[in-house]
Every structure is written in structure tokens, then in C-alpha cells.
Amino acid sequence: MSHSGDLFWALLWLFFMLSSLQPLLQQRMLEAARQRKIARFERKRGSRVIVMVHRQETMRLLGFPIVRYIDINDSEEILRAIRLTNSDVPVDLIIHTPGGLVLAALQIARALREHHGKVTAFVPHYAMSGGTLICLAANEIMMSPHAVLGPIDPQLGKFPAASLLKVLEQKPIAEIDDQTLVFADIGRKAIGQVRNAARELLEGRLPSEKADELAQKLSEGTWTHDYPISAAEAKAMGLNISTDIPTEILDFLSLYPQPTRTQGGVEYLPIPRQRQGQAAERA
Numbered sequence: 001m002s003h004s005g006d007l008f009w010a011l012l013w014l015f016f017m018l019s020s021l022q023p024l025l026q027q028r029m030l031e032a033a034r035q036r037k038i039a040r041f042e043r044k045r046g047s048r049v050i051v052m053v054h055r056q057e058t059m060r061l062l063g064f065p066i067v068r069y070i071d072i073n074d075s076e077e078i079l080r081a082i083r084l085t086n087s088d089v090p091v092d093l094i095i096h097t098p099g100g101l102v103l104a105a106l107q108i109a110r111a112l113r114e115h116h117g118k119v120t121a122f123v124p125h126y127a128m129s130g131g132t133l134i135c136l137a138a139n140e141i142m143m144s145p146h147a148v149l150g151p152i153d154p155q156l157g158k159f160p161a162a163s164l165l166k167v168l169e170q171k172p173i174a175e176i177d178d179q180t181l182v183f184a185d186i187g188r189k190a191i192g193q194v195r196n197a198a199r200e201l202l203e204g205r206l207p208s209e210k211a212d213e214l215a216q217k218l219s220e221g222t223w224t225h226d227y228p229i230s231a232a233e234a235k236a237m238g239l240n241i242s243t244d245i246p247t248e249i250l251d252f253l254s255l256y257p258q259p260t261r262t263q264g265g266v267e268y269l270p271i272p273r274q275r276q277g278q279a280a281e282r283a
Contacts, residue, residue: 030256030257031267033255034252034256035267035269037248037255038268040248041092041248042092042269042273046090046275046276047089047090047091047092047117047120047273048081048084048085048089048090048091049268050078050082050091050093050094050266051093051094051252051266051268052070052074052078052094052265053094053095053096053253053256053265053267054069054096054098054100055256055265069099070097070101070105070134071100071104072101072104073266074100074104074108074265074266075103075104075105075107075108077266078108078111078266079107079108081268081270084271084272085115085272085273086117086273086275088116088275089273089274089275090118091112091115091117091120092120092122093112093119093120093134093138094252095122095123095127095131095134095135096123096124096126096256097126097128097130097265098126098128098129098131099128099129099130099132099150100129100130100131101130102154104130105131105133106133106197108134108137109134109136109201110201112134112137112138118139118140119137120140121135121137121138121140121141122245123142123143123144123147123148123149124143124147124245124249124253125148125253126148126149126150126228127147127150128148128149129150129151129225130152131149132149132150132152132229133194133197136198136202136205137201139240140240140241141234141239141240141241142241142242142245142246142249143231143234143241144231144243146230147245148228148229148230149228149234150225150226150227150228151218151219151222151223151224151225151227151229152194152198152218152219153219153220153221153225154187154190154194155225156186156190159183160221161188161190161191162187162221163221164184164187165188165221167180167184168181168184191219194219196215198214198215198218198219199211199212199215202214205239205240210238214237214238214239217237
């Protein structure tokens, strides 16, 4: 009887141990599968593949995120990946994000814009706000037929900067409280900064007048912040859009299930990347 009891408790303990390890094992299996897919896509395209996927997508009214998504950690990782890549090697960025910190998004966008090799942004589902700002740096944006981009107008807390400026237009100054006036002043500066950044990223991609027009349209509150800009609409605006997105990109998101806790969203093979022909010559 005692032996049977000991066996029962040993099996029960083993069961709980395996149950506790299961999420970790599943995570390791997903990571390995993602690394294999990244490696295969790099071989196919002869490129550096960088993946930025943010899957924790709880949103509030009008699409304002409860928390930020693109952050400084993301920009650090992507800049490190670009530094590990020869300047003439193409960069393929797979991006799925509701947006995030403007500073981090602009760091990523500028680094991609200065890369000499072709930069392609793959948008399987959506790249909103800061994600769109990053896409403006790409030579080509490949979207699935129903994927969307979004406006890049700055948000000050829960208020759009453009809407705060509307208050100044519609009410006498004497009837506006000091805090709103301060926010409106910050909002005016923020809109100008984002508009200039977008124009900088579009320079050389579009004629100067068209770049100015698009930068203004995206940054100055033309739509609500969660407005979905379709591939057709983005193409009509002058962006280099293609909807011939590879099937493996569409399947890739299945390897990024909704997390139960916050985790990093950027992944790449952390080794220097060169054109295959150059590697063969040196060998």
C-alpha cells in the first residue's frame, strides 16, 4: 500500500513538473520554427530578414493603444541587425504593429532609409501609426490585399494633437484653460516634427511637391488615428505598393500567437549577413 502511494505521488509530481514545463517547451519550439522560416526566406531572397511583430493588441476607443508597442528596445535590436548587414545586402522587414513610440519608430525608419541595399517592408495584416512611419522608409511596401497602413498624426495622451489645435480655432483664448493651451502648443510642435520626418523619409521616393502633400496628409489629422489606409489607397497616394506578397509571409504570423505576457517583438539571425556571391569569392 505504501509503495503504491509513493508511486502515485511521484507520478503526480511528474505530471505537475511536465505541465509547468509545457509552455516553455512550446515557446522554444515556436522560436526554433521562426528561426527556420527566417533562414529559408533569407536564402530565397538573398537578404537580411528582420521581423517585428507585436501581438498584444488590446485597444481603446478610436484605436488608441493602452500601452505603447514600438519601443526603444525594438529600435536597438533593429539597428543592431542593420549594423550586422553589409550595406549592399537587401533588408526585408516583416512588420505587424499598431504603432508605438515616435522616437523609436523614427530611429528605425532613418536607419532603413540610409541603408544602401533595397529595403522591402512586408505588411501581412497591419502597420499602423509608427509602423506606417517605418514603412515610408522602404523602397517597396508589399501588403496582403486586405492589409492596412494608418495615419501618423501625433497623439498626446488620449487626445490627437490635431484635435487640440482645433480647440484653439473654435474657442476664444480666454475660454481655454492653461493646460489645454500647453497641450495645443506641444501638439503643434509634434505635428511639425512628424510632418518633417515623413517628408525626409519620402525625399527621393516621390517628387518634392508630392512628398510634401503626402507628409502633410498623413500627419495633420486628416482622419482618425485608427483610419485603415488600404493598399489601393496607399498606392493612389504615390507609395510604391505591391500586393504580390509571398505566401510564407502570410503564414508567418501563425508562429506568433497572442502572448500571455509581454515579450520582445523583434527577431533575426544574429550573425553578419553578406551577399552569397561575396562570401563565395572570399572563400
